[in-house]
Amino acid sequence: MSFGDRFLTDPTQFPSSTNGTPWGNERLIVDFVGGPYLITGLSLSQAELLRDHFEESCTTATTEQMGRVHIQICQDSDKSFKDISKTPREITFDLDHQKNHLNISGLYVMARLDFQPALSATLWTCKNDDSLFSGIIFENIFRMVVTYRLHEDNGMLIHSGAVVDDGEAVLFPGRSNDGKSTLSKLSLQTGRTVLSDDMNALTWENGVPILEKVPFAGDLGRTWTRSSQYPLKGIFAISKTAETILEPMAAPQAVALLVASTPYLNTDSMRMADLLANLHQLAMTVPTGRLGFTKNEDFWPEIQQYLKQ
């Protein structure tokens, strides 16, 4: 199938520019790592849905306020989109990677990310007062926007659990069903802070990798407060085992795991070289290992011992 075939009634009508009719005049700022992100063109309903969805990270923007990234929301007719009566269990998108922009089509949405002169996004949807707008349409496009924003500074979003131990963060990359949520819940029981059990932001500060929470929900839900930034002290692949096992993981295997856990960028052939370079740097900067964990044992003493070596 070609780009747009799954979601659009006529993919040839995909917008060739960023022009569009806004849904309304509402403006919001979502402020967290890489931002602030300015969202304009929202209807009253859409703005309310996003405020509910992003909670404390989302505030009304004045007409003077600017964002580091601008996302504009435009109307499109429901006739532009195929009618998909049942929301699929797994949300996927058609992506068309170009040198200076990225075209996206998905469930009742078309979007375009422009990388020049500065990162910006335009989103066309037929959904106004439907919770699909905030929970699926906007959040998923927004994740891609944040991904590319972080990439500008050699950072990335990583499918991962992240737990704070003694003031520093430990990262557990992995895809669905790898055990991130289970490990995160077990870590909460030891009194530790969990940044997220699903998606965490990695940035760099003076050569030190830093982890920060993002307002995207995982299985533990979304309790949003902008978190402190935590320096990263270790990366562990995880699996559920009969007893606790902790063994080294070489840098090549760590890079492979991180590539597989870095959404959107890992399908972008134009930026793959940069992504590999950034992940190589990351794997050479902090200790990496493989953790097999069980629900019945506290694995944190083993992690702490491993990281002291």
Added chain:
Amino acid sequence: MTNTETEYRMAPDIRFRRVLDEAVVVKQDNNQVIVINEVSASILDIFEEQETVTAEVLVNALNEAYDVDRPTLEKDIQSHLEELQTAEIITSVTGHK
């Protein structure tokens, strides 16, 4: 079965990076990520420099790097080429996989 004159090229969806002695290979067509060993990584380095490569070119290029006799190196490289072909990281120029 390959021979020393068969020409190969890297598959167009392949991206890779050397990490220590190995290499991380990403197959963009199906999002598969593979770690390959040092010899295969050295082979891919040569593919980056030349559009098509034969086994003979690889043996000549790697002869000094590996302290083995030439027949052993030829056999080893043929084996690695077959593995890379099976993994669809390289293809023969005639299009056979």
